[in-house]
Every structure is written in structure tokens, then in C-alpha cells.
Amino acid sequence: MTSESKNQEFDQELANDPEYRAAVIDLLAVLAVGELTAFERMAADSVLAPTYADKAAMGELATIEFKHFIALRNRLIELGADPEVALEPFRQTLEDFHTKTKPTDWLEGLMKAFVGDGIGLDFYREISSYVDPRTRELVLEVCDDLSQAAYVVDRIRLAIVEDPKVAGRLALWGRRLVGEALSQAQRVAAERDALSALIIGGIDRPGADLAEIGRMLARLTESHSRRMADLGLAA
Amino acid sequence: MTSESKNQEFDQELANDPEYRAAVIDLLAVLAVGELTAFERMAADSVLAPTYADKAAMGELATIEFKHFIALRNRLIELGADPEVALEPFRQTLEDFHTKTKPTDWLEGLMKAFVGDGIGLDFYREISSYVDPRTRELVLEVCDDLSQAAYVVDRIRLAIVEDPKVAGRLALWGRRLVGEALSQAQRVAAERDALSALIIGGIDRPGADLAEIGRMLARLTESHSRRMADLGLAA
Numbered sequence: 001m002t003s004e005s006k007n008q009e010f011d012q013e014l015a016n017d018p019e020y021r022a023a024v025i026d027l028l029a030v031l032a033v034g035e036l037t038a039f040e041r042m043a044a045d046s047v048l049a050p051t052y053a054d055k056a057a058m059g060e061l062a063t064i065e066f067k068h069f070i071a072l073r074n075r076l077i078e079l080g081a082d083p084e085v086a087l088e089p090f091r092q093t094l095e096d097f098h099t100k101t102k103p104t105d106w107l108e109g110l111m112k113a114f115v116g117d118g119i120g121l122d123f124y125r126e127i128s129s130y131v132d133p134r135t136r137e138l139v140l141e142v143c144d145d146l147s148q149a150a151y152v153v154d155r156i157r158l159a160i161v162e163d164p165k166v167a168g169r170l171a172l173w174g175r176r177l178v179g180e181a182l183s184q185a186q187r188v189a190a191e192r193d194a195l196s197a198l199i200i201g202g203i204d205r206p207g208a209d210l211a212e213i214g215r216m217l218a219r220l221t222e223s224h225s226r227r228m229a230d231l232g233l234a235a
Numbered sequence: 236m237t238s239e240s241k242n243q244e245f246d247q248e249l250a251n252d253p254e255y256r257a258a259v260i261d262l263l264a265v266l267a268v269g270e271l272t273a274f275e276r277m278a279a280d281s282v283l284a285p286t287y288a289d290k291a292a293m294g295e296l297a298t299i300e301f302k303h304f305i306a307l308r309n310r311l312i313e314l315g316a317d318p319e320v321a322l323e324p325f326r327q328t329l330e331d332f333h334t335k336t337k338p339t340d341w342l343e344g345l346m347k348a349f350v351g352d353g354i355g356l357d358f359y360r361e362i363s364s365y366v367d368p369r370t371r372e373l374v375l376e377v378c379d380d381l382s383q384a385a386y387v388v389d390r391i392r393l394a395i396v397e398d399p400k401v402a403g404r405l406a407l408w409g410r411r412l413v414g415e416a417l418s419q420a421q422r423v424a425a426e427r428d429a430l431s432a433l434i435i436g437g438i439d440r441p442g443a444d445l446a447e448i449g450r451m452l453a454r455l456t457e458s459h460s461r462r463m464a465d466l467g468l469a470a
Contacts, residue, residue, distance in 0.1 A: 036281075036290060043278030043297060052318050055271060056308065062278060063298040073291065083287050 014079065014132075020205070022194040024135050025081045030188060030195070031124055031142060032072035032083070033090040038117060039065040041098050045109035054106065057151045061113055068142035075138055089192065097184045101177055107159055107166065108173050114152040115227055116177040122223045123185065126216050130198050130207065156231045171233045178224060249314065249367075255440070257429040259370050260316045265423060265430070266359055266377060267307035267318070268325040273352060274300040276333050280344035289341065292386045296348055303377035310373055324427065332419045336412055342394055342401065343408050349387040350462055351412040357458050358420065361451050365433050365442065391466045406468045413459060 014021040042062035049055040073083050101116065103109035121143040128139040160167045189196045201207020208216065225235040249256040277297035284290040308318050336351065338344035356378040363374040395402045424431045436442020443451065460470040 036287070036294070039294060040278050040281050040290075043275050044282075046275050047279075052271070052308070052322050055275075056305065059271070059274060059301045059304070063301050066294045066298050069294070070291065073287070087287050 019194060023198045024131060025076060025079060025086050026192050026195040027127065027198065028072050028076050029086040030090045032069050033087050033094045034120060035065045035069040035072065035142065037094040037098055039069060042113055045103055048103065048106040048109050050106055057148050061148050071142060093184050093187055097180055100180050107156060107170060110152050110155055111170055111173055112177060114149065115174050116181060118227050119178055119181055119220060119224050122220050127198060153230050160232050167233060174228050174233060254429060258433045259366060260311060260314060260321050261427050261430040262362065262433065263307050263311050264321040265325045267304050268322050268329050269355060270300045270304040270307065270377065272329040272333055274304060277348055280338055283338065283341040283344050285341055292383050296383050306377060328419050328422055332415055335415050342391060342405060345387050345390055346405055346408055347412060349384065350409050351416060353462050354413055354416055354455060354459050357455050362433060388465050395467050402468060409463050409468060
């Protein structure tokens with residue numbers, strides 16, 4: 001069987017399981033809105049950058065996010081979803097996240113691109129183990145981009161060396177980013193039943209039990225602490 | 236002679252004519268800052284877009300501008316210029332342009348991307364006839380992108396059909412965009428002797444006479460009027 005006919009068969013399967021199809025569409029849609037708003041905000045935060053090298057690094061990150069948005073939107077269209085309808089339920093949540101975590105300077109913007117995006121992408125990677133291979137592949141593809149991570153880590157470490165007082169402020173900022181991300185994630189989980197059912201399971205599909213969800217949260221927390229440690233910051 | 240060794244020879248020629256080299260660096264730098272700030276502002280203006288299709292179109296434009304910025308920056312580095320130093324003289328001018336032409340709604344943002352960028356790119360295309368072939372090629376390359384023009388034209392025409400009062404406001408906005416662009420261009424010309432000398436000529440290089448400059452301005456005005464007419468607006 002060719003890969004294309006396999007894909008068509010899978011898309012047919014999705015059509016036969018409306019609850020699962022709704023969950024996949026929600027997953028791709030929340031990711032798409034996340035990538036798009038990240039693109040808009042990172043490009044806007046580039047205005048805060050003190051050097052053109054910084055602007056180039058932030059712009060590079062932003063354009064990658066935009067490319068991911070297009071890939072997700074195209075897949076939604078393939079699945080027969082109208083992007084305008086599919087994305088709308090997540091618009092306000094993501095806007096609220098960005099409004100509540102508007103960086104006041106360049107370092108906060110960098111931290112947000114690295115730490116805020118990091119925990120979000122880790123979360124979607126975790127979810128990807130509950131979906132079909134084709135969806136998983138796309139989710140992992142759009143979550144796999146740390147091309148500028150080394151740059152961000154170096155810039156923040158250097159800023160802390162230059163002015164050690166910065167560390168305390170950025171550590172607090174990191175906690176605020178995670179807190180806001182979690183509170184928006186809870187809001188999405190509460191509002192989107194199909195999406196929560198992806199993780200906790202549905203009638204015909206086994207999901208994660210409480211112990212597995214606990215381990216997932218532990219992994220997310222661990223990765224976050226590792227990222228903060230890379231920056232020389234307390235989590 | 237290979238194309239690469241020709242290029243090296245040309246770069247050597249540039250090194251031997253410091254005044255011309257300064258002019259080329261200024262030209263590439265002002266274009267680079269223009270592309271970068273356009274990227275930052277378009278991505279920020281994407282927040283104003285009413286639909287995801289609009290955001291996708293604006294984001295596409297923005298990422299193309301960023302790609303051009305990188306190409307120009309890379310060429311500056313090849314020429315031995317430090318981008319931080321080369322771009323700095325144009326930062327304030329471009330920021331002032333954007334501050335003075337901040338769109339208050341989505342239609343104004345679209346117009347700015349089409350009409351404001353349009354007159355800027357026409358101007359650089361005109362200048363490209365006064366520079367060496369290699370520089371000309373790069374300038375024309377970064378000025379040649381109207382991938383979303385049809386989309387912008389359709390969106391604005393549709394908005395005018397839906398609410399004819401919009402036309403008067405947008406016509407005024409178009410005039411303001413051009414006025415601000417001209418006033419910033421005059422400021423650059425007054426401050427950057429090498430760049431102005433590109434057009435009006437130097438000791439060893441013939442430039443444009445007054446009649447030719449007049450014809451150039453006529454061509455710019457004509458193209459602008461044509462763009463406005465495409466939108467169904469009076470210039």
C-alpha cells in the first residue's frame with residue numbers, strides 16, 4: 001500500500017470516529033494558534049532587541065513558528081476542517097496568555113521564547129503519544145525546533161554575569177510564565193472535552209491513568225527545571 | 236573567469252573605491268533596516284487581522300521581508316561591514332516612519348503593507364540602475380515580491396464595496412503613507428552623503444541630472460497612483 005493511500009485510509013478512519021476526529025482537530029488547532037501568536041509576539045518583541053544580531057535570532061525563531069502554523073493549518077484543511085472555525089475557540093486563551101506575560105524588556109522576551117515555549121512544546125510532545133502516527137509525526141515536527149536555543153542560553157547567562165541582580169528577577173519571571181501557561185492549559189482542558197479525552201481516554205480508547213498523568217507532570221516539571229538550570233536560574 | 240572569481244574581483248574593486256563602497260553599504264543597510272522593521276511591524280499588525288486567512292497572508296509577507304533582511308545582512312558581512320555599525324544610522328528614521336504610520340485598524344495595516352512598501356521598493360529599484368551588477372541583482376531580488384498583492388487588492392476592494400465610506404479614509408491614509416515615506420527619504424538623503432552621491436554622481440562617476448531625477452519622481456508617482464487605482468482609491 002502506498003503511503004498516500006495509507007494516509008487516505010487513515011483520514012477515512014478519522015471521519016468514522018467523530019469524537020476522535022474532533023480531538024485531533026482541537027489538538028492541531030490549539031497548536032496552530034499557539035504557533036501563530038508566538039510568531040506575532042516574538043516578531044513584536046524583536047523591537048526590544050538591543051542589537052541586530054539579537055533581532056536576527058528572534059526573527060529566525062518567529063519565522064519558524066509561522067512555518068509551523070502554516071503546516072498545521074494545511075493539515076486542518078486536509079481533514080476537512082475550516083481553520084477559521086477550528087482555531088477560534090483557542091484565540092482568547094492564547095491572547096490572554098500573551099497579554100499577561102508581556103515582556104517589559106529584551107531579556108524577559110528571550111526567556112519567554114525559550115522557557116515559555118519550552119514547557120508548551122514539551123506538553124504537546126507528551127500528548128503526541130496518545131494520537132495516531134500521522135498526527136504524532138506532525139506534532140513532533142512542529143515541536144522540534146530549538147535552533148536558537150544555544151544562542152538564547154548564552155545571551156541570558158552573559159546578562160547574568162554582567163549584572164547578577166538580573167538572576168532573581170528572571171527566576172521570578174520564569175515562575176510567572178509557567179504559572180500562566182498552566183492556568184491557560186487548565187482553561188482549555190475544562191472547555192474542550194474532546195481534547196481532554198485524548199489524554200484520559202474515551203469509550204473505545206484507553207487513556208492515561210492518574211499515575212501516568214502524575215508521571216507526565218513530573219517529566220514536564222523536570223524539563224522546565226533543567227531549562228532554568230541551563231540559564232543559571234532557580235526554577 | 237568563474238562567477239565566483241568575478242565576484243571576488245568586484246569585491247576587490249569596491250575595496251579600492253572607498254566612497255562607492257560606503258554608498259553600497261549604505262544602500263544595502265537602509266534596505267536591510269527597512270525589511271527588518273517591516274517584518275516586525277507586519278507581524279505585529281497581524282494581531283489586527285479579523286480572520287486567520289488574513290493573518291496567514293500578512294505573516295507570509297512578514298516572513299519574506301525577514302528572509303530579505305538576512306540576505307542583505309549576509310552581503311554586508313561579505314563586504315566586510317559590521318551589520319551593527321552599518322545599520323545603526325537608519326534605525327531611528329525607520330522607527331520614526333513606523334511610529335508615525337501606526338495603523339489603527341486592519342485595513343490601514345494592509346494598505347501600509349501594499350502602498351507603503353510599494354513606493355519604497357519602487358524607489359530602491361530606481362536606485363539599482365546606478366549600482367554595479369552584483370549589487371543591482373541583490374537589490375532587485377529583495378524588491379521583487381508581490382506574492383500577496385492580489386490578496387491585498389481583493390481584500391481592500393471588498394471592504395470598500397461593503398462600506399463605501401471606507402474609501403475616503405483609506406485614500407487619506409495612502410497620502411499620509413507617501414508623505415511620511417518622502418519625508419524620511421529626504422532625511423536619509425540629507426544625512427548620508429555617500430548614498431545621495433550614488434544618484435547625483437561622484438567625481439569619477441556620472442549620476443543622474445536634474446531632468447533624469449524629475450523623470451524618476453514622475454515614474455514613482457505614477458506607480459503609486461496605479462497602485463491606489465488598483466485598490467479603487469484616488470491617489
